[in-house]
Amino acid sequence: MVDQVREYLEQHQDRFVTELTEFLKIPSVSADSTLNAETRRGAEFVLQQMEAAGIESRTIETAGHPIVYGAWQKAEGKPTVLVYGHYDVQPPDPLDQWITPPFEPDIRDGHIYARGATDDKGQMYTHIKSVEAWMKTHGELPVNVIFVIEGEEEVGSDNLDRFLEENKDLVACDIAVISDTSQYAPGIPAITYGLRGILACEVIVRGPNQDLHSGVFGGAVTNPANGLARMIAALHDDAGRVQIPGFYDGVIELTQEERDQFAALPFDEFAFMENLGVNAVDGEEGFTTLERRWARPTCDVNGMISGYTGEGPKTIVPAEARVKITCRLVPDQDPVLLTKALEQYLQALLPTGLTMEFVDFHGCKALVFDYQSPYMSAARSAIEQAFGAAPVMIREGGSIPVVETFQTVVGVDTLLLGWGQNTDNLHSPNERFALESFRQGTLASALLWRELANVTG
Ligand code: BES
Ligand code: ZN
Numbered sequence: 001m002v003d004q005v006r007e008y009l010e011q012h013q014d015r016f017v018t019e020l021t022e023f024l025k026i027p028s029v030s031a032d033s034t035l036n037a038e039t040r041r042g043a044e045f046v047l048q049q050m051e052a053a054g055i056e057s058r059t060i061e062t063a064g065h066p067i068v069y070g071a072w073q074k075a076e077g078k079p080t081v082l083v084y085g086h087y088d089v090q091p092p093d094p095l096d097q098w099i100t101p102p103f104e105p106d107i108r109d110g111h112i113y114a115r116g117a118t119d120d121k122g123q124m125y126t127h128i129k130s131v132e133a134w135m136k137t138h139g140e141l142p143v144n145v146i147f148v149i150e151g152e153e154e155v156g157s158d159n160l161d162r163f164l165e166e167n168k169d170l171v172a173c174d175i176a177v178i179s180d181t182s183q184y185a186p187g188i189p190a191i192t193y194g195l196r197g198i199l200a201c202e203v204i205v206r207g208p209n210q211d212l213h214s215g216v217f218g219g220a221v222t223n224p225a226n227g228l229a230r231m232i233a234a235l236h237d238d239a240g241r242v243q244i245p246g247f248y249d250g251v252i253e254l255t256q257e258e259r260d261q262f263a264a265l266p267f268d269e270f271a272f273m274e275n276l277g278v279n280a281v282d283g284e285e286g287f288t289t290l291e292r293r294w295a296r297p298t299c300d301v302n303g304m305i306s307g308y309t310g311e312g313p314k315t316i317v318p319a320e321a322r323v324k325i326t327c328r329l330v331p332d333q334d335p336v337l338l339t340k341a342l343e344q345y346l347q348a349l350l351p352t353g354l355t356m357e358f359v360d361f362h363g364c365k366a367l368v369f370d371y372q373s374p375y376m377s378a379a380r381s382a383i384e385q386a387f388g389a390a391p392v393m394i395r396e397g398g399s400i401p402v403v404e405t406f407q408t409v410v411g412v413d414t415l416l417l418g419w420g421q422n423t424d425n426l427h428s429p430n431e432r433f434a435l436e437s438f439r440q441g442t443l444a445s446a447l448l449w450r451e452l453a454n455v456t457g
Contacts, residue, residue, distance in 0.1 A: 004137040005446050009129070013439055016129050017112070019049070020438070023087075023121050024105040024114035030065055030088035030155045039065050039151055042087040046149050049128050054135030055147060062159035065151030069170065072131075073144040078453050080144040082173040082412070084402060085124025085180065086153035089116035090427045097429035110435055117433035118420035123179040124149060126419060126438065130445035142453035146173055150402075153180075156362045157401045164402075164409050175375045175452070176406045179441060181418030184265065184394055189387040189440075191379055192416035194294065194395035195403060197329035197366035199339045202359040203228070203346055204322045211307070212317040221317065222353030225306040228321040231349045235299050235325075240284040242299045242327070244345045250332040254295050262290045265392060275423070294395035298328045299342075328366075328397060335363030364401040369413045378451035379415045386444035417444070 028042030029035045043059050043066045050057040050070040057070030065088060073080065092102035092115045100106035105114035112122065127147075134141045148171065150160045164171055184190040207224040208217070237243055254262075267290060273281060283292040292298075302325065307318030327342070329335060343358045350356050370376070371393045383391045396416075403414045419441030425431045 001138070002447065002450060005130075005133045006443065008133040008137050009439075009442055009446060012129075012133075013442075016125070016442065017107075017435060017438070020112065020122055020125055021105045021114075023049075023125065024112070024116055025103055027092075027103045028088050028116070028151065029091050030152050031091055036065070039088060043068050043149075043151055046087050046128075049125075050147060050149075053128050053132035055131060055145070057147070060163065062152075062163060064155075064159045067151070067160060067163055068147065068149040070147040071145070071170075072135075072141055073146070075141060075144045075453070078143045079174040079455055080146060080172070081449070081452055082146045082148060082171060082176045082406070082410070083127045084176055084178045084406075084414075085127065085147075085149045086120045086151065087124070087149055088151040088154050089119070089121070090154050092429075094429060099430055102429075102431075107435070111432040112435060112438075113430055113432045115431050117431050118424040119426040119431065120153070120180045122433040122438055123419050123441065126179060126441040126445045127177070129442050130449065133442075133446050134449060142449045144173075145449070146171060153400075153402070157405075158362075160402060161405050161409075164405050168409065171410055173410065173412055174455075176403075176410070176412050176414040177417060177448070178400060178403070178414055179417050179419055179445075180400060181396055181398070181416045182420045182422045182424070183418055183437070184392050186421060187389060188266070189383050189389060189391040189444075190394045190418065191371070191376060191383065191391045192396045192418060193371040193376070193393055194331075194368035195366060195399055195416065196294070196297075196397050197333065197335055197364050197404070198326055198399045198401075199329065199335040199342070199363040200324075200326045200361035201339060201342065202322060202324050202361065203231075204320060204357040204359070205231075205350065205354045206320045206357070207354050208317065208319050211319050214315045214317045218315075218317050222351050223317050224321040224354055225318055227351040227354050228304070228306065228323060230351065231346055232301060232304075232323060234349050239286075240282065242297065244299070244327075244338065244341050246341050247297065247299075247333075247338065250334060251297060252331045254291060258295070259291065261393065262288065262294070265290065265394070293397045295330055297330050297333060300326055300328075302326055328399070329363075330366045331368050333366065335365060339363060362401070364399060364404045366399075367403055367407060367414075368395065373413065374455045375413065375415055375452065378455050379417055379448060382447035382451045383417065383444050385447050386440050417441075417448075419444070
């Protein structure tokens, strides 16, 4: 039975790559409103592909970019799986660093290069094609499937959250599946059982009502850039611990079992350093690099602007200084409470002579799933058959906000089955996806439907 599906996937693999190429040509950059029509074309492409696969589908309008919704629910008595993905992509900048243009997909050294190749068009597409293979060879699926493919993941998923809250009946399911993470390493597939949460904000400190001559006025008024630098420096102590009051209160410490599991994964710290071009690893004292990346909370400056940044010197005291900050969170830290705590801490540190504005962007909680659930076992088996290697169980440091909404609003865990690699340049120039991973991921997805059919709630 599964052999026919395998055969179908093999026979049609070249067409799948051709179609993915067409998909990747669409510049569906959700953050860029001048490209709204193109982003909509991305939704239409997904809709047409889902219908071609045999899934009754429609686009659902939102206050922003449309959601593509489809469902096939004729497998009576079998579990219902909700597949989530996103057709929007990150902005392609900096354009001059792309070897071939971001929306002119190019195949070289076994990879397809384009913005969205792995994040998330290529990965999401594997699930549509696996469903097509079952429908074309059997006229039915082993499980019930609901697709929710959105166009606003890269800008915070606000409208999706609203859709899920208002349409609980349309999205009722037993388990969610997302392919928007990574394998552990080439040849080592993974299931991600935990993601970090996030809080994001911007802080603006203001001093004089305009930039001043630093010779005439310097030393007599507080310099906003100097002041903000002191505030930022107070975010950590010398041991790399975040100093926001109460920051570690909710933190659930790693169990010895998890620490042992992380330590048992192959990890070459020198290769890691070399790949990133750094001469040392650094972070919270007492934790390994994998622990720091996956299971410890952080506070990072993402960007800072102040004063004169053009060529050559300019002697001024700037009028203001700005910083963008994100904290990555772990269970059971609360993004709402900690955003307040961060604001209050910075306010208390504000030097005299300055005022502060605090802008709260967004946040979501971290989640860790039971890695021994029957759904996990089903996924493990499907991946092992498709990739020829058993997946390792990992956590990852990135965030996918909808995973929290699936937990709290829909009441289900998510299987995070990443087919990409951390070296696929997601959010960076020359994003890519290995064609072999595309093929294996599609097969794993096809096998997953059969494996999940045997799971009883
Ligand atoms: N696909 C990523 C998340 C990801 C990447 C998780 C690699 C694990 C490994 C996703 O598209 C993303 O970039 N999310 C943002 C979310 C934020 C804007 C709320 C992130 O993590 O920065
Ligand atoms: Zn992304």
